[in-house]
Amino acid sequence: MKNTEMNMLEIKNLHARVDGREILKGIDLSVKAGEVHAIMGPNGSGKSTLAAVLSGRDGYEVTEGTVEYMGKNLLDLAADTRAREGVFLAFQYPVELPGVNNLYFLRAAVNAGRRHRGEPELDAGQFLKAVRKTLKLLDLREDLLNRAVNVGFSGGEKKRNEIFQMALLEPKLAILDETDSGLDIDALRQVSEGVNKLRTPDRAFVLITHYQRLLDYIVPDVVHVLAGGRIVRSGDKSLALELEKTGYASVNAA
């Protein structure tokens, strides 16, 4: 069921600083439930900063503008509250947590969200059931589960673990920060298939990527080009193909 009336995410004139340096210089972006938006742009254009600001990472100072998410002021919410409200960030570099069992970690995360929504927590058995279902959906190997979070995982495994977490946490807004980076073609396909299976009418995706090849697998509704801290162009998926031919230089000039 597509909600065409209201934007899930509404960013207006967003300015943000890191270490006193302005990186985002007035971003405007509207995302509706069910949509997939790709944000492309050259290195240093502010793509990852946008992901960090939206997910509430420390060290990023919003100096101007507003971000509304599901009708709430997103910038007022602590990072963990944002997560529990359904904002998920797939990390460009998933972090290792030595000694922390992957399953245990995930159950803690899932139950934190359930408590927040006033739902009963899942016990170990119920959680394992949900996990098995998800593994099947994403065609993942079970041995990933009982290892420490991301420790000793290959690059591909780390990214698939992110998608797996996303599937279990069932976010409303999923932000994928350069999920394609460092993946070979098979891993890329696998991760993309996972994302495609998780596309639903009430979930929105923001894909941050440097290359268009990810968009061969996950077809976006809208493509935005970020340059110099602003969205300089928006269009449909053909924009990504055009960029691949002409490069970002042409966009900057435009």
Add this chain to the structure above:
Amino acid sequence: MSATAREVVAAADVYKYGFVTDIESDSAPIGLDESTVRFISAKKGEPEWLLEWRLECFRAWLKMPTPDWTKLKIEPIDYQASTYYSAPKTTPKYQSLDEVDPELLKTYEKLGIPLHERAALAGVAVDAVFDSVSVATTFKGELAKMGVIFCSFGEAVREHPDLVREYLGSVVPTTDNFFAALNSAVFSDGSFVYIPKGVRCPMELSTYFRINAANSGQFERTLIIADEGSHVSYLEGCTAPMRDENQLHAAVVELVALKDATIKYSTVQNWYPGDAEGKGGIYNFVTKRGECRGDNAKISWTQVETGSAVTWKYPSCVLTGDNSVGEFFSVALTNHYQQADTGTKMIHIGKNTKSTIISKGISAGRGQNTYRGLVKVLPKAAGARNTTRCDSLLIGDRCGAHTVPYIDVYNRSARVEHEATTSKISEDQMFYCVQRGLSPDDALSLIVNGFAKEVLKELPMEFAVEAQKLLAVSLEGSVG
């Protein structure tokens, strides 16, 4: 911010002043000289040989200097300012749980302390809630059938004087160190365990004893003897924040494992650490040592140290028997102004002796955490092997971690490995957890427990669960 365990304990500590006067105690006069030692020995109705032994220790103690080789910063202690004996108090502080500070009860709940134990720990009259005497009797009956002796030290002196006389001071000599000598002179009571030949002790010793242990005083003495081919697992301490009026604690624990015997000794220590400014708090100077006296014996120490203002503690193994094994698994956590100087000594004497050391130090606030360890391989210990891993975790930028390993090898065939790491909980790790919906406190607890996992898994199951919660409660409010 929720109240931390420290604050709760601090709040509880205030209460003691309201109750101190109405307790009739049978105390020794303030100060310490030979008459104090005689007073204690007489109070306990001890035989002449034990009094002589105490006096010998006392005289030795007088000549010993206070150890100054640690990294600990401690104000000089006036040993003449304390009372060295006070009969166990029998008057309960409260008549029901309703009178106890609710914050303290909340902490017990967080730690998952069973209801009947909460009452006892908080100082409520327990008879109505939990009949510890009858439980103790049931336990003792079962143990007695197998010939296991498990009693207070005082009782052992009366009932099993030969065993006590043979083994007391045989692992920790009277002149071993300042605090051990002091303990030997003035110890009040403690526990005694004897496991006969070939017996596998059918239960973890001392789970129910946690309550009784609360009253065993500041100079505790423990002696555990595992006869040939026997096996015992002993649990000491308690995860609940424990109130105590004595600032100075100096316990001695001696373990003797004879041929083919195994002793597993697990400790969770959570004494009052002082307030967030570093005022008050227990000074814990403990001497713990075990000897694998026979071939193929094994002694394993596991400790989780989160309490006390100062911890000075080196549970050690003397590997005398051939093929004997020593293990030391430790988690030491210091927060606020706590200081810990802890580690182990592994003394390889017999052939093919093996030792393993895994130490996990966690420092937060302005806590200072030192691992100090000695691995010594004597000339006859052919084929000796040691593996040591010391990992330190820093939380925040005002705490400290220090590793001081001593390695002394006098046999060419020995193999000694030492590995050490120091890491800081990274912002990345915290943010990763928080982005998945965990609160900063939960995230920290998860990361710290992951770090300490290798040690926690050595604890008996029930203890391990409590210890995990304890680490979390001890660090509450350290971030965000």
